[in-house]
Amino acid sequence: MSVQEPCVALAPMEGVLEVTARNLLTRQGGWDFCVTEFVRVSHERLPPKVFHRICPELKSDSVTPSGVPVHLQLLGSDPESMAVNAGVAVKAGAQVVDLNFGCPAKIVNRHGGGARLLTEPNRVQAVAAAVVEALKPQGIPVTAKMRLGYEDAELALDNALALEEAGVTQLVVHARTKTQGYKPPAHWEKIAALAERLAIPVLANGEIWTLEDYQRCVAASGVRDVMLGRTALADPWLASHIKAASQGEEVKATCFEDLPALMLEWVAGAGQIYPEKVRNMRIKQWLVMLMPRWGEPARQLFEACKRLQTEAEISDLLQARLDDAAVPRAHAL
Ligand SMILES: Cc1cc2nc3c(=O)[nH]c(=O)nc-3n(C[C@H](O)[C@H](O)[C@H](O)COP(=O)(O)O)c2cc1C
Known part of the structure; x- marks a missing residue:
């Protein structure tokens, strides 16, 4: 009997994983979905062309040419504006909307957005709930991606529960705080407590460079589903290797x-x-x-x-x- 394959997702990466790279990487196989670079939402209603520029796939059923679904990511801290722009994104063709609660950029955090929101779980919940409510009539799922926290991971569980409570259907956790930036290690073990409490699927993210890293991440977090970012660029075949290994197949390592x-x-x-x-x-x-x-x-x-x-x-x-x-x-x- 075959074991269910884990879900492996291609991460959002501004200025890196754009349409050509998504197309190229998803063609290598093993990817279940990708998330676009973030669309920054402030107070105005963005025109559809902004969404189409970040995600040309919106015009082709929101899938890459190899048929992998593309989720559109929004970044913002104003619930009303996020709800309005999520509506525009859906009219433009988005089939899943993802919310970014992890951006470490100074300019974003200075305005209370990105990872800064993680200091206030009630605001995280308000943003997510507004978008979920706005997209309910169309039946569009809303997912989220967060870091463990801003300066520390004290509020990680509160934020994760706030997102679930708001109606988010899936959560990716980048296993580092904003302060930890991209410095190794990623604290996969901290994902375990979140995944145990949440009913929605949780994906682990951060520093999964090899199949061995993947296996260590599963052991530490208890989570089999993962998202790969820089690590996907370093080994675009890692997704298919993770899938193959889950079926007990032998994997020929990338060189x-x-x-x-x-x-x-x-x-x-x-x-x-x-x-x-x-x-x-x-x-x-x-x-x-x-x-x-x-x-x-x-x-x-x-x-x-x-x-x-x-x-x-x-x-x-x-x-x-x-x-x-x-x-x-x-x-x-
Ligand atoms: C250049 C760069 C751009 C990124 N852009 C985004 C983004 O637009 N949205 C987002 O949620 N995360 C973004 N991230 C974070 C990644 O999605 C991912 O969480 C992080 O790189 C850790 O995963 P990795 O160790 O597999 O790279 C970005 C990371 C990098 C390095």
Whole structure:
């Protein structure tokens, strides 16, 4: 008898996991859903084009070309405005709306949004309840993503319960506080107390770079469902490996040499959307995100790339890396 596969989601990452990257990564298989970069909501009613820019998939049933559902994420602290804009998002095509309660950006937190809201569970509840109520007539599910807290994790359970009480149908927990930023480790063990108390599905997030990390996260949190962010860029096949391992199948580990081909594919796909300068910057950013997982080879590739100015030079570098990797394999045949 086969065991039920865990759910593996692709995280929202502003300026990184945009439409081309979502398309590319979900094509590798194993992903159950993705969440868009956040749409920032302040006091005005945003036009539909803002939602379509962040999430072009809204025009194609809110799925990526490989059929993986895309949830639209909103970030804001004013319940009324969030409710109004969630309505616009749904009219624009959103089929699931996700709420961001974890953004560490200074500008967002200064205005009481993002992770700052986690200091006031009643405000978290008010924002979520307003959006849930607004979308009830259309039957649109509202999900949420939170950190453990702002400066400490004291209110983690209160916030999680507030979200459930508000009617949120699923919760992703990034296992760090805002103060902990992105510094390892992620405190997976702190998710256990939340998952035990909540009836809604809870997904664990943070620092799951390898299958072994996944297994340690499950052991610490008691949660099998996960969301992967930087770690998805470092190993786009990790989602399918997690699924395969859950069925007792043998997994062929990813190697660093598998990545340049994917990066070149991203460059080709992003060519129609972003100017060259942006594409170059994003590839360099991607290389930085490979370092925690791949160490020295990733650092060397980044060092070789960081001062390159043109896409042709960057593509040549990636292609050379690909060709180098192909030589020993060809010899082995
Ligand atoms: C560059 C960057 C952009 C991010 N943008 C968002 C975002 O728009 N919304 C959100 O909820 N989280 C955002 N996050 C947080 C990630 O979704 C995720 O929670 C975090 O990176 C931890 O997971 P990881 O260790 O797998 O990367 C962002 C993280 C990074 C590094």
